[in-house]
Amino acid sequence: MPQIYSSYHLEQLCQTLASHLQEPPADVFAKEVIITQSAGMESWLKHGLTSRNTILANFSFQNQDGFLAEIHQLLFGERPKNNHDSLKYGLYDLLADPAFAEAFPDVAAYYAGDSLRRFQLAGKIADLFDQYQLYRPEMVSGWNQGTRSAQNEAEAWQMWLWQTLHIEARAEIRDRIFRKMDEEEALIRNIFPSVSLFGITVYTNFHLEFFRKLALITRVRFYVCLPTDLQPYENDLLLAFGTKAAELAGMFDLSGFTPVENPANTSLARLQNQILTNKTTFSGSVDDTIQASACYTPAREVECLYNYLLDLLDKDRSLNPADILVMATDIDKYAPYVRAVFHNAPVSIPFQVSGASATSDDTIVAALGLILRFGDDDFTSEKVVSLLEQKRISQRFGIGDTGYIRSVVRNANIRFGLENRKEDDTVYVGWKYGLDKILLGYAMLTDEEFPISEDLALYPFKDTEASASYDLFRLKHFVETLHSVTAAQSEERSLADWKNWMFAEVIDPMVYHDDFSKDDRTELTSIYRSLAYTDRLDYGHSVPFRVFLAELDKRLFAEPRTIRLNTGRVTVSSPVPVRGIPFRVVCFLGLDNGVFPRQDRFQGYDLLGEEYRAGDRSKKEADKYLFLDTLMAARERLYLSYTGLSVRDNTPIPPSIALDILFQYLGEPDLAVRQPLHGFSPQYQPENQRLFTYLYGGETGEFLTAGDSPEPFSSVSVYSFVKFFENPVAWYFNNILGIHYEVTDDTLPETELITPDGLLKWQVKKEMAGIIKQEELEAYRTRCIREGLLPLKSLGQVTFDQYNEEIAGIREGLRGLAGDTPERAVAIDLDIDGMRISGPVGRVFDRDYLALALSKSKEKEWTRAFLQSLLLFAAGSIDRARMIQHDGNILELPVFGKSDARTRIGSLLDFFRRGMEQPLKFSLAATRPPAGKPFDTAWVMSALQTQAKGNDYGLPPDPYMEVLLNERYFDPLTETDLEDIRQVAVLLNLNELP
Template identity: 25%
Template structure:
């Protein structure tokens, strides 16, 4: 075995390329080159390096260590158990089958309490933990497993379980092979071996694996390429903590040793480099015991050059030098040295925003720097992944775009197809709420399957709301969940209402067989309704039939049927993702074959296991694609880069604690070479330190976004800062934390980023710069207008204006503009589906119910509480009845006020209008006509928009029938009402409103109905001895007070458009006069 060592991965790549350049004398000219790596990221980097050196990289295999060890052992031990038989997955299934019976034995008392769940999920999860331990025992404690098999230790539940699991000695597993390894592998292999195996970039290997490789090297060429941070031996160096422990123990024995006499080396290397020291010790020990000497090749260590902090630190590690102590004086730091940066932010989002600005600065200052030269790693890529996309995928301007890719994310968080599939499997056992099932139907894969368009999904949402669907498939489904067995507000009841409403249109809200038809579904909606029902029935079948215990061998077919039912697999991405799901199901099938397919397994167990399989699959994409690479901070990923950035380096995030179960025998008796999550993370940090060629960038959440409380960084960042304090002299005698750590502001638009007064605070964002200028001027400098220039006028077809659209415009011109022209909705809760049946009625519900009840009263139509409850408009039971009686009383009282204005007439049919007015056409229908008058009522206090709606309808009627003297009556609950007199110049007034409407399609207009009416009334009809100017009246309405209620400016559309300035300006006054002037002059209050 040849051993190559270097502190530079690039040097190891050169040595590897030279080693594999020698042609193989293989019997097959197509025999691949076998290069063992620990991660796909390393394989990707290495293949690029080989291609760069040799101009090509082909026919190379990059197996993981376990794969090459299994292949080697199988060549010498043909009778070895199949590879799948002792995988964690296979052992998990076997253990979950054995545990319930074994739990009756007294030695299993420590784990018996975990086996009490009905569906077996806890048992399976415990089995998974045990299987992972056994998998570690096979590799790190084979002698312990063989002792369990031979001695039959009593009162040891793990030994008993292992004997049951392993069975007889006929099937060889790793522990059984371990005993006869040397004797068997000295003979010729019975199967073909690779002619050459190269192990590249691994910082450690289990002693067992290393022993197999040593034996393998007797039969083929084995090259071991190891990254070592130092050319000096540092196994004897002690950290301060280790020194204190040793001195204490020596003192207890009466021995005195001076601390300075104990070897120290470089503190960072001593603290972070334990895996490297352990692996060196394991290698030496195996060499001695096996009588084997590795052929150490000439060292390829390269002393780091450069005068920056980072390069000096790397040299200290390289020479195991403890700078700042005795013979190693401190080094002065140049004021412009930015080779090591630490940034403290208030949130992950701010971390990425700060990183983005700093990368833009690096590209600006160094034209030779390319995005591919930058590697960004984080301990939690799932947490930071969404923020990465938010910040880097949407630059303010295209010239600030930074190409990037994200690797290592779980497919369930990045693949819409896999995410949808798992969401489908999450339905059984749930309440099947309206929002839950609608959101599933609205997912792209399912929309494709059932051919739903955007417009159709909007209609379906309306049907769900209108038919009163809230949760539960039906009463039986609710009963199965041990909840109230009622059909009201369930999916099936809602669907029955929709189907009856379509089939029995025109029944005028009459109940049929206890069901109230929902009559808002028109004839052209039949096909959409059919697909909607088909999709829902498929979901119902999944929810009701899937969660049944089945034989393990039956589950792959059942779960595969879900794919066939809900996915088409049209796009390449969807096809690839569905293939991933099917591969996971195939893996489940293989497990069933290995452990016995007759094992009965509950749905929750299979669902949990499938989620694990999908999330633990290999993640191939996103690594080293030519842009900035974002990936997980994982062990043995020492990819060199000009700039290495580590984000998310918080105290609770990294290093991860070694959380071993209480029954882990390895944790109870640690040995050299054992893996430790915490030690691996510390060594990963060390590898990052030595792999950054020019700059090391660190960031963490160092302040609370709520109260600005300080949050400590990772202990590894603190150790680094402590050493920098010890080793360097910073300008102005500052400490490392004062010079290196940049404390960022909570908001990216803080003026400190643009005044260039604070080191490390800057920004390339023009939008944030504009916001900061206003803040810097103490808000006296207005923010830029939301709309500096108007949009182009819409097409000529927009001049055909619907009456209801004109009315909606004057309700809120800003809202109409944003929603129609910009296609933006600020009403986040407006379309939210209700997931609970009504228990109380809010003010809006009461209003609509009273309006409907008043109509029933006026038309002498009976109405029952049951009918309203059947439509989902009233709470069930006595609460609903009480509400109904209260609302009915109010409706009857208000009806008595309205009825005299009707003069005993029934309403006429709606009048269709199509009025050519100047360059416009006004089309629509006018309702609530009683002869030559319109009677409108609102069982609530009248608002300015009610008066505007009535006024516009009144104008349309006068313009459509100018030969008749029409009037309009508007009644409210708080006052007598308003009466609009005939308008001779109705067309001219409408033309004026249409001109305003047309302007409002290009920019938001400062017209606010309540404030505008207050201004117009005060100006046109001033009160005697009025103390306030008309504009002051409007401003009081706009700003609000405890007497006038909430301010009109609190409307989110007004705030969105007019935050930058006071909108009550000259244009506001002109619009108020133009709109409300004619209204007030042609109306009078009804006493």
């Protein structure tokens, strides 16, 4: 008979097992078999046994099905053929059988013509067949006899599939093993002298019968972890969460149960002891050994967790990070927040994320998944560049600056498609055309049109940087390699051939892996092992790529990564792999209403859903038992967290029913601390024992003052000098504080241009305004369409004609004033009062400066033209300056001698220097009151408010001005401030503007 050892104290069970392992074996070469249910328990047990026995050698960790298959291999020379893969692919073929479609047309209609749906259904039915054999063996036995247990359509077509498969049922395999075991007792006893089953919480009758039969031949020991041995349950938590625990207890003789009480005088210890002794109610108050937080978001949950852990580590110097376990209901959702918060925190707490899916980190599998999910329809600019930005992919292709690649793709007007069609002009936004343009720009230093075929020409991309040019060749190689992968997806191959293709054509050429890295070698080995079954599978038929990808999704991409315990760091994991493992501090995140415990949902054809029986699988009951294990596993402290407050309206959100039951049991329905929305909330105070934070300091954002001004500018560009006087407030935020409120979207455009934005429209119209000859204008239109400055095809022509009409007055005025005189740009380089002003100024025709005012903003256009002409006069480069307005009217700009111009610039520089120290209280919008309005404080403040908020006549809001107004920066607006506005307006000659 098997030997049974039970306790709620896992360390006690580990010590018992360690003592048993010290017994001298009959055969020193025979392996000790230890069966566990999770990788986390295996890892913890290895460490526990090694620390107790000093050494752990010649052992084999397995799961229940794996050991059963090994026994089959020993007795029959092969593993059982009734495995999930054989079932799944057998069903995949059977579902395509015309006989099935004829007998069950409604079922066949679900997947008709869709191989992926057929494969997914085959996988679900294979799972059900596996469960039926464990939980409804009498039904499967009836099917073998042609008898249905219920008269419904779902059972009819499933029985047809089962009978047609001719698969040996698990029960038949078990009976055959039993008969062979009776014949080979000596062999089994010699190979497996001792088998230990440790910490398993789920047994089926099928497996228990096998191990009880095995116990008649060799030594079998069960180490069962249970919250208590006392029945029936009277404790409220046992009644609420202990359904599965009671089922497990009913399978064993618990006469040898070892109760180990928690000796501490804390609320957590009392809670555990009352569960252990099956007491009905909780006694005493709740201290800080049990804490809970209600937060607004998962990110705030992690921030509050960090504060909690750092406070513990600070107060208890005996506590180490390795003593802490953090579980999250959805580890893939919480892991990025954990990394972001803990990596950027002011005090480092070492941590290790375990159990997240293989695609949730910078891994070979993550890169592989991104590539294999990429299809022919995904060749848009953003999707291709985003794929290339994956670290392992960019490393493999040797591309160091993906930001540069992104900017080149944007500027080269690559948007979607590989080649596209010339007939609708989409060829100009495809990858082939764009890459040809980029590489020709590197090879040919020309701005002229270049033919690449009989009916296609391009303008070489001229902004290629020599230092990064090789990255552009690598980009081309990447796109071509990616295309070869997507082209192969239309083929059909056997599973083994798809596996070999993946290694040879995807992983090797596209994903970086270091042969000298242990982690990389381990991951590659894991990938190969995950798909090694394809070489053994008795299924040589070809399958579409979609089927192979679905297989990878289940076996590779969704599989959790290796569970790592005992790393010396805080362990962050999903709950199942670490359930019941004791830690001094246990934290549980994501205990949200509707998330935990999970709900049992059955497909309409799932015959298990028709009736629940004791021992059946239940996600809800399994999660409740897991929560009970969590309560018992925390040795000193328990921390629970959930999203309990609405970001939208601040209303409370109820927690998980498991938390609610716990709070009620403790007599503390409001146990959870309501954490503020932001980590920098003023609610956090050092003296508050319940609300505290280590993540944010007490600094406030204030404007720089004269006492702490930045290093003064000794030089400024012409562009920056002009922009300052156009909007000194925005200039201060941008250039001194480094703050930019403009929304910048780095996402690359993935569709053709339909409506150009204001900046693009201004850029094209500005260039058009300077083109006088009609043939040059037509050539510029063609170029704009090819380079993405105008919409494609006829819409581009319509848009261009509209622009031409809008600037007709400017073009006519320029033609009349400039004639055939060529335009030139003057390089300004002035040193005035210790400030160097340098940069180009264009629109100079011989000795005449002609500014073009494309917008209707008179003050802004005048200021720009006036300042540029003033710099030209100071440089002695012009004799006259005029501004052509959008309607064709011509304004004369003031004429200055070199000395007067330098004096005027010097006066403006005084205000410029003041505007470097703090925002200059000046705005072009507040310089010229309308007729009948006095220039006073009330009008100026009204003008500033309008600038900040915008209006219904096309004036956009100014977020920089809005910030200053909200900060009451202009309160009070003094007479000195008004005089400064008047003086700057005079220096800019705004009084001469009509």
